[in-house]
Each structure stands twice: as C-alpha cells, then as structure tokens.
Amino acid sequence: MTSRSAGSEEPYLRGRSVLVVGATGGIGEGVTRALLALGATVVGAGRDPDRLGALADYAGGIGPGTLRTHLVDVSNPDSAAVRAQLAERYGQFDGAVLTVGNWGPPGRTSLLEVSDEVWDAMIADNLTSHFRALRAITPLLDPEGALVHLTGFSAEIPYPGNALVGATNAAKKSLLRTLTAELGGKGPRIHELVIGPIRTRPRAAMGADSPSWLGAEDLGRHAGELVAGRGPWSTEPLQYLLDRASGVLTELPR
Numbered sequence: 309m310t311s312r313s314a315g316s317e318e319p320y321l322r323g324r325s326v327l328v329v330g331a332t333g334g335i336g337e338g339v340t341r342a343l344l345a346l347g348a349t350v351v352g353a354g355r356d357p358d359r360l361g362a363l364a365d366y367a368g369g370i371g372p373g374t375l376r377t378h379l380v381d382v383s384n385p386d387s388a389a390v391r392a393q394l395a396e397r398y399g400q401f402d403g404a405v406l407t408v409g410n411w412g413p414p415g416r417t418s419l420l421e422v423s424d425e426v427w428d429a430m431i432a433d434n435l436t437s438h439f440r441a442l443r444a445i446t447p448l449l450d451p452e453g454a455l456v457h458l459t460g461f462s463a464e465i466p467y468p469g470n471a472l473v474g475a476t477n478a479a480k481k482s483l484l485r486t487l488t489a490e491l492g493g494k495g496p497r498i499h500e501l502v503i504g505p506i507r508t509r510p511r512a513a514m515g516a517d518s519p520s521w522l523g524a525e526d527l528g529r530h531a532g533e534l535v536a537g538r539g540p541w542s543t544e545p546l547q548y549l550l551d552r553a554s555g556v557l558t559e560l561p562r
C-alpha cells in the first residue's frame with residue numbers, strides 16, 4: 309500500500325455517492341478528502357455544526373468530487389427516522405464508511421478503576437452508536453455497493469489502561485462479522501477493516517505520529533477501491549491494515 313497525495317489518481321468514483329459517518333473526525337476528514345479526489349459525491353455526516361463547517365473548509369475544495377455535509381446523529385435510537393431523513397435527501401448510496409468513536413478520558417486507567425460513568429459513555433459512543441449506525445445505514449446501500457467499517461487493532465490484544473477501547477473494538481468486530489454472515493452475500497458487501505495507529509491531523513497535533521503508520525487518506529483510497537469493487541480486496545470481508553510495511557492482510561500475522 310503506497311502513500312499518494314490527493315488528486316493524483318484516476319477519478320473512478322465519479323457518479324458514485326459515499327456516506328462518511330464520523331467525517332468530522334481525524335480519520336473521517338482524511339477519508340473524505342481521498343474519496344473526493346477519486347471523484348465521489350461524499351456526504352460527510354456528523355453531529356456538530358461547527359465541526360461540519362471545519363470539515364467543509366478542510367475538504368470542500370478537493371475535486372473532482374463534491375462534498376455535502378449533513379448534520380445527523382447516527383446514534384439516535386430512532387434509526388428509521390435517521391434512515392428516512394438520509395433517504396429523502398440523497399436516495400441510495402453506493403458506499404458508506406463508518407469511522408466513529410470516543411478515545412475516552414486522557415491518560416490510562418486500569419480496568420478495575422474504570423468508573424460507571426466512563427463505562428457507559430464508552431459503550432454508548434463505541435458500541436451502541438455503531439449498532440445504531442449499521443441499523444440505520446445498511447438498508448440505504450445499493451446491494452452492489454459496500455459498507456466499510458473501521459475497528460482498532462486493540463480488538464485482538466490485551467489493552468492495559470484502555471480496557472473499554474479494546475473491549476468495544478472486539479465487540480464491534482464481532483458485530484460486523486455477524487452482519488456479513490447474516491447478509492450471506494445478499495446486499496452490500498461488508499468490509500471490516502481492523503486498523504493499527506493511523507496518521508491524522510488531531511493525533512499529529514498531540515505528538516502521536518509516525519511515517520511507518522498508514523494515513524487517513526490511505527484508508528480513504530482503500531475504501532474507495534472497496535466501494536468501487538476494484539482490486540484484490542473487494543471480495544475480502546475481514547482485512548487488517550496495521551502499518552505501511554504490512555500492507556493489507558486477511559489474517560493476523562503469527
């Protein structure tokens with residue numbers, strides 16, 4: 309997997325629409341830019357008007373695609389209403405990328421010290437929100453299209469000091485694998501991407517950055533290929549994108 313700058317690729321997503329849920333986040337904004345560079349019409353969804361405005365400033369000028377920002381809370385329990393609102397405005401989508409979550413309070417807390425308040429917030433933002441987003445959005449996708457969901461690699465390993473990030477990642481991976489099995493090839497392709505640390509603007513601003521990591525735009529270009537059904541990975545439901553050197557794997561390295 310190589311790193312290319314926005315705008316250097318054939319715009320093969322021209323005429324296709326992709327919903328990015330969590331477009332206001334560090335990964336989401338990079339995914340949005342990459343999909344725009346590939347020619348997609350991107351609906352960037354988020355809950356905060358100011359953050360959606362910042363997304364428009366950062367990504368809106370990237371062509372040849374078109375960015376539309378959309379204020380919506382996919383974690384709203386009324387998934388039918390969320391779905392109806394999106395359907396009325398945009399109709400069916402060719403693809404969706406789900407990249408939402410909450411890193412939790414700063415610092416590390418051992419599992420036995422986690423408060424009920426933090427537990428509830430982490431389950432709400434990192435698990436319930438994903439369940440409700442899947443419930444709202446999956447039926448909006450073209451059956452020939454693809455849903456791309458991101459889960460952190462802490463799904464696979466003990467994660468001392470961040471137990472709820474790891475636990476919810478493991479649970480999200482389980483949800484996506486079950487959804488893939490339940491759809492049984494009927495409906496959009498489901499791609500669960502288990503990701504290592506990703507270069508994003510907010511993380512870099514906090515001093516967390518490494519050239520060995522994949523960038524948010526790399527994830528966006530990969531998601532673009534999956535939405536288009538191009539390349540070697542578009543038939544693979546479970547993929548690991550751990551770092552630049554490893555590329556794309558379909559099982560964990562031993």
Ligand SMILES: NC(=O)c1ccc[n+]([C@@H]2O[C@H](COP(=O)([O-])OP(=O)(O)OC[C@H]3O[C@@H](n4cnc5c(N)ncnc54)[C@H](OP(=O)(O)O)[C@@H]3O)[C@@H](O)[C@H]2O)c1
Nearest residue numbers: 330332333334335354355356383408409433437460505506
């Ligand atoms: N960056 C990495 O290195 C990395 C690595 C592995 C896994 N991940 C996971 O990938 C996800 C995104 O990471 P990130 O770095 O982009 O995080 P981020 O910059 O904090 O962005 C989080 C995004 O999630 C949205 N969000 C949070 N809670 C939500 C909820 N309950 N309902 C709907 N949207 C919600 C936020 O939207 P609003 O603007 O509406 O608040 C924001 O767009 C996280 O789950 C993170 O754990 C990231």
